[in-house]
Amino acid sequence: MEKRRGRSSQGVTIREVAARAGVSPMTVSRVINNENNVTPATSAAVMAAIQELKYTPNPAARRLAGSETFRIGLLYSNPSVAFLSEFLLGALDESSKTGHQLVVEKCGATAATEKAALQKLLQSGVDGVVLPPPLCEAKSILAEIAKSGVAAVAVAAGQPGPDVATVRIDNYKAAHRMTQHLLSLGHRTIGFIKGHPNQTVSDQRLHGFLDALSEAGLDPKAAPVEQGYFNYRSGLAAADKLLALKDRPTAIFAANDDMAAAVLATAHRLGLNVPVDLSIAGFDDTLIAGTIWPALTTVRQPIAAMGRAAVSMLLDEVKRRRGGGTGAPAQQLLRHTLVERESTAAPA
Amino acid sequence: MEKRRGRSSQGVTIREVAARAGVSPMTVSRVINNENNVTPATSAAVMAAIQELKYTPNPAARRLAGSETFRIGLLYSNPSVAFLSEFLLGALDESSKTGHQLVVEKCGATAATEKAALQKLLQSGVDGVVLPPPLCEAKSILAEIAKSGVAAVAVAAGQPGPDVATVRIDNYKAAHRMTQHLLSLGHRTIGFIKGHPNQTVSDQRLHGFLDALSEAGLDPKAAPVEQGYFNYRSGLAAADKLLALKDRPTAIFAANDDMAAAVLATAHRLGLNVPVDLSIAGFDDTLIAGTIWPALTTVRQPIAAMGRAAVSMLLDEVKRRRGGGTGAPAQQLLRHTLVERESTAAPA
DNA sequence: AGTCCCAATGGTACTGCTATCACCGGTGCA
């Protein structure tokens, strides 16, 4: 004889499951949270009941009853839209799944507006801040963070700061691996287009490339390297220079996909057949990589996973500080993958 | 003398605000929900207290205490990743903000797997389903939806079904407007690349184009039109044909951005200067449009807004049906915008 | 055999907010 007063919410509740399984709600809670103090038999019975009733726990209730609810801020300026949207996807997903509040704030590109936006976030009482690139390397932001003492996670930063947690991939290794791939196809003259000089990852990718060449017995100083700025247009310019060399490279490795796409366009303009006359490799696996034709061989960063990881690490970090934790914040290195598509092949 | 038993959650609560403002928590609740039975004076006092304490309501608690929590499904097969990620962003944001549960399910491309995935969603007890393209036009899915009687929202479908709510832009008008833009620049021979024949929007965009030509006194039958399939590669083929015509178009309007990007690549390959020798227009404003150079003039669909709208409409629709609502589901037409970038100009 | 301990489980209170209804003073109307 329930007393439901009109505000029904017809989902099945933990109590119904408990009744069905002949245990207390608490036990059901333990089962769904994988706690260890439950007899296998009990656990199985509960599981069965869950299946039969198609029970799914109510996340709102879980969060409310569970421990603290944190509010975390995500501050971004103007990274690649592709990166941001995928990253947000992961971050939103994680925070909604764990029931924490995510406050997203956009800021301009100047140090002043960055600082103002950060202040605004801090004012609103966030417990920690997620910093996707390029903010994760902005000195003014990092200084402000350190001063205020809030927890922070830097995403895809080349160089982990001392006070912030970081999520990233191993850019050096990834570039190294991609270079090995090109070498193994038989390329000996490989051009490289560097990324923006104000981002640490640019250096790491370059060094991964150069070291792989050395290890293969080639002279890294002889490798044709051009400066780029992570955008399409700078890729066009760099590609023009590289493809005009007398000793024209048979492969070009660009430090990101946008620039690689520009190399592809330039190659086509010059009447080169990709990948027969020229192999092209990118980095990031953004959308453009799979869109154009031939599709780009590239390095995939698990961006959505980085978003999830960033949120989850930030929560850990907040708790760690609350607990008076000592030592350094966590660092997490996610796995990258080499995505082999149609833009690379053995030289003609 | 509170009895906080360790599971603190140090955010300020509605009770603290109430105490500060000298009213009951209920009144604070009324103020933050903009209910009308509150004296302006009381309301102001509460607002002040909220400001002072930097109070933000706890969404989990709100949802839990509020009315029903719906579970809504989002089924997608393989639309453009760009579209999907932006769409998901909006949908996730809306559902997390309103506190409803969003279950995302991916399915293969065959009718059988589509049906199976839908069944799985329905089994899990969703109250409604969001269908982004191309599923929103899949007959088997729509039939299944109609049969099961769940609420559904079709997104960016050309043709609103009778039983489903829809969110979309006016594709006809958008294409019409873009064509007018090209005409106003002085183009008289404009090529068009059609979209995939299995999507209604392809037709609508084509007709918007053709009608704009007629209205400008041109013969739509004389317009060079090629079939495309919404992907880059089909755009390459179509562009090859269009640019090989003796009476070469001075502008090409592709039914989406991927194909427009392909036109650009082909133009460059042929040594044409864009936009001087050839203007190019796309549709969708996906990421590639802003990445390549020159950046594409295109039509922007407010995709994230469509995601938000889809979720919110679906909730309305579910409630409407619960209430035994009669009549047809809602239709919503969002505003598109013409994004003028560097790929269009007056003919040389 | 008695004691202690620990693993398994249950009972209760509490999370932050809102639905519902009770209440109260002031109108409008008979």
Add this chain to the structure above:
DNA sequence: TGCACCGGTGATAGCAGTACCATTGGGACT
């Protein structure tokens, strides 16, 4: 003048979980 009514407000009881502590019932140990 009396009474129904109504706008503004408060008290209470949940919403669906989980934290915390109590309880129980075997072993392991003395």
